Amino acid sequence: MALIVKKFGGTSVGSIERIEAVADLVIRSKQQGHQVVVVLSAMSGETNRLVSLAKQIDDRPSARELDVLLTTGEQVSIALLAMAIIKRGHSAVSLLADQIAIRTDNMFGKARIEHIDVERLKQELEHNRITIIAGFQGRDSEGNLTTLGRGGTDTSAVEIAAAISADECQIYTDVDGVYTTDPRVEPRAQRMSQVTFEEMLELASLGAKVLQIRAVEAAGRHNMPLRVLSTFNPDSGTLISYEEPEVTCKTVSGIAYQKDESLLIIRQVPEIPSSLAKILTLLAEYDIEIDMISQINHQAGKIDYALTVHSSEYPQAFDVLTTNRDDLQAASIEGNAEVVKISAVGVGMKSHSGTAGVFFQALAAENIQALLVSTSEIKISVLVEERYLELAVRALHGAFGLENVE
Amino acid sequence: MALIVKKFGGTSVGSIERIEAVADLVIRSKQQGHQVVVVLSAMSGETNRLVSLAKQIDDRPSARELDVLLTTGEQVSIALLAMAIIKRGHSAVSLLADQIAIRTDNMFGKARIEHIDVERLKQELEHNRITIIAGFQGRDSEGNLTTLGRGGTDTSAVEIAAAISADECQIYTDVDGVYTTDPRVEPRAQRMSQVTFEEMLELASLGAKVLQIRAVEAAGRHNMPLRVLSTFNPDSGTLISYEEPEVTCKTVSGIAYQKDESLLIIRQVPEIPSSLAKILTLLAEYDIEIDMISQINHQAGKIDYALTVHSSEYPQAFDVLTTNRDDLQAASIEGNAEVVKISAVGVGMKSHSGTAGVFFQALAAENIQALLVSTSEIKISVLVEERYLELAVRALHGAFGLENVE
Incomplete structure (x- = not known):
């Protein structure tokens, strides 16, 4: 039995059908005997819709209020996934940033996580519930809502995984792993089964847009194994860790x-x-x-x-x-x-x-x-x-x- | 100078244009020297949209998770109104139920407000900020999100007004007051300038759907003068209070x-x-x-x-x-x-x-x-x-x- 944090991005929860597919995937993992914590992004398109509402009012909307607006996106996803899991007869509970005290600094729109209080989360896991957490968001020391910036849900997932000492943090996305280069440019590109944090940092910052760079940094800092997999075709994906691939005769990974x-x-x-x-x-x-x-x-x-x-x-x-x-x-x-x-x-x-x-x-x-x-x-x-x-x-x-x- | 709570329903914040009109209305009141607290509903249609998402997953969705979902509606409105007021050069801040500790029981979907901690609210007013609060929502003693049921934003407004000892609680809606009967049935129906709580309770429960009955009860219990006015054509509307109209020769009001x-x-x-x-x-x-x-x-x-x-x-x-x-x-x-x-x-x-x-x-x-x-x-x-x-x-x-x- 392992304790696993699974993060699903906007495309993975982009419709009711996809949310139901995620529910099935999460339940399968639970049935294999794992404890599962899920971290979600907003449904794809939702964040853009909200930003466009704000821009209709003000080209440069108040950063604090923009965060109040944007955090609703993840709140919708977590409620819907919890409903879908409960409907299937399993126990689930959705939690917002303030409910597990995800404390950040007060840099609205690009806040950094400072602390997570895992008590509530551990209680829910002890009650054997699938726990579903809104990614991308936090609260500052005065209780104001903050967001971690675009792609911040990856960071939420890694920080939560580290705080509860998870065995692995799995990032589900619409690609099935990290490739040696962009397959649209070089069709012979291969999926890597393993890559180191250092390599991933260079690859991410250079445009391999699979993972947010801050999430990789955070995973490296906490030594939290990260795995990138496809929601639509889940297999082993690419594991990102400190361990170098055993049989490494390559000087260059990607x-x-x-x-x-x-x-x-x-x-x-x-x-x-x-x-x-x-x-x-x-x-x-x-x-x-x-x-x-x-x-x-x-x-x-x-x-x-x-x-x-x-x-x-x-x-x-x-x-x-x-x-x-x-x-x-x-x-x-x-x-x-x-x-x-x-x-x-x-x-x-x-x-x-x-x-x-x-x-x-x-x-x-x-x-x-x-x-x-x-x-x-x-x-x-x-x-x-x-x-x-x-x-x-x-x-x-x-x-x-x-x-x-x- | 008076301390006024203004509540706007879904139609009043149903589009960006209408939110901007509400911003202007609120600022005018501020400029007349009043302290203003605003309580908002979700944009019209939004609650129905969210309910329909939930129903696609489960005919009878988890009540707890439905509340997590529905409370996003008001969160969107308050952020947008705050942006519109800030854009106009005035100071404003949006606040969620947990940020002013609107404590309810744990009856998801039909919770009742038990307590409101007004410290934060008073601080914001002392800083001369227009404070905008999400109606319809609360938190139970375990920090779970709750909603007060359809029309609950009226109740939020009255309870907040009572907690901060406001001078008046104003309910803006799409009609300009309470009438002696339905003008669609009797074109000679007249708007009442004043009506008592007892009369309003009977009128509300009998189908004069201007105000939610629980809000009228709460206003009566707290002796909080309530005024019903039109967002689109604001004048004095109808005042609901314990005082009987001064020159009352009528045995029947409506x-x-x-x-x-x-x-x-x-x-x-x-x-x-x-x-x-x-x-x-x-x-x-x-x-x-x-x-x-x-x-x-x-x-x-x-x-x-x-x-x-x-x-x-x-x-x-x-x-x-x-x-x-x-x-x-x-x-x-x-x-x-x-x-x-x-x-x-x-x-x-x-x-x-x-x-x-x-x-x-x-x-x-x-x-x-x-x-x-x-x-x-x-x-x-x-x-x-x-x-x-x-x-x-x-x-x-x-x-x-x-x-x-x-």
């Missing part, structure tokens, strides 16, 4: 890509430490986040900086830099929104030299020029022109032998 | 009618005390409620009982009595669903004799036969054939001079 990056180049600023500081401070004033960053010293006393920002912030970033070109003492500001970041990720890199060689040879063989490079212990990323996306992903997937993952 | 009553007659049962007890116990076993009741002793040792039940329970009541006719020692069971109850209500009756005379003369002049009669201190009710409804209402409205209310 190839990720991120489309919504844009490139900015600030040409020929004075080669003094304050130059970069000035650029970053300026962008920070406008809340523009920077991802990749690199520099080329190409003539005496002058330096070029290249950096990437999220595409949604690219027009503003370009404006800000252009307006302040004189102050930055830059010769020119250049930009390119038609770029994509491609990354190879794998814990195997740590112990294998030559990974970078294989990486750049594969790109070179296709005549793909890297515009920017960034590396970490378990990741190599390059920025390339967007038209090379599919070609580069397939070349790298092949070069690292990922179509043959067991 | 004529009410109730269509969904049905008549049952149990003929010639033994004239012993246990006969009626037997009939009532039998109907109670099937949860059938009785409204009017009367008896005619028309031959030695035998008695006829006539009683009315709600039309929705009439077929079952008729079946139950017919099946048990032998046991009741009744000669026959007769029934008539084509009847209507018409009542004249007025505190003036207490001090005026002759009211009944005027009442029955008016009916006699139209040749309308009463099938059943029932009276109280401030009310005379008759059951008549349904086809006489309009004629009887107009005859009584005229006989008591109600078209001339100031």
